[in-house]
Amino acid sequence: MERTLSIVKPDGIQKHLIGEVIKRFQDHGLKVIGLKMISMDKKEAEGFYAVHRGKPFYGSLTTFMSSGPSVVMVLEGEGAISKTRELMGATDPKQAKEGTLRRQFATNIEKNVVHGSDAPETAAFEIQYFFNALEIFEY
Ligand code: CDP
Ligand code: MG
Numbered sequence: 780m781e782r783t784l785s786i787v788k789p790d791g792i793q794k795h796l797i798g799e800v801i802k803r804f805q806d807h808g809l810k811v812i813g814l815k816m817i818s819m820d821k822k823e824a825e826g827f828y829a830v831h832r833g834k835p836f837y838g839s840l841t842t843f844m845s846s847g848p849s850v851v852m853v854l855e856g857e858g859a860i861s862k863t864r865e866l867m868g869a870t871d872p873k874q875a876k877e878g879t880l881r882r883q884f885a886t887n888i889e890k891n892v893v894h895g896s897d898a899p900e901t902a903a904f905e906i907q908y909f910f911n912a913l914e915i916f917e918y
Pocket of ligand 1 (some may be wrong): 889
């Protein structure tokens, strides 16, 4: 079983989409095995998005991600990484397929409601960034 990390980003929280995002994942066979509300500071957002350091959007992205609370979750399921990304849709909501979370709810390419890990190695890094072993549950 594969695991991935997803985040309802600060814009998703403001838009009251916590339940909508979790329901979408659960309805498609993903199991929530870790879940919490957090508020990243700028440094924590910079560490989380370290792979994007140096890109033009890095400063604005990390300011946005530290602008308010987020909900972080660990999802488990067959093909959890690609399934989560399929349900999210493309980074830019204008490119995202009809019916995806980002197409439906995102404001723009930055404020795009939801995060999902993009590979097994990034999923492992991102899960341990927010969760310790006692915060992840088998059921
Ligand atoms: O989140 P995803 O994996 O789809 O995209 P990314 O390329 O890993 O970028 C991470 C995040 O940076 C995006 O989800 C956007 O919030 C933001 N971003 C942006 O503001 N402008 C861009 N041109 C690309 C990404
Ligand atoms: Mg990414």
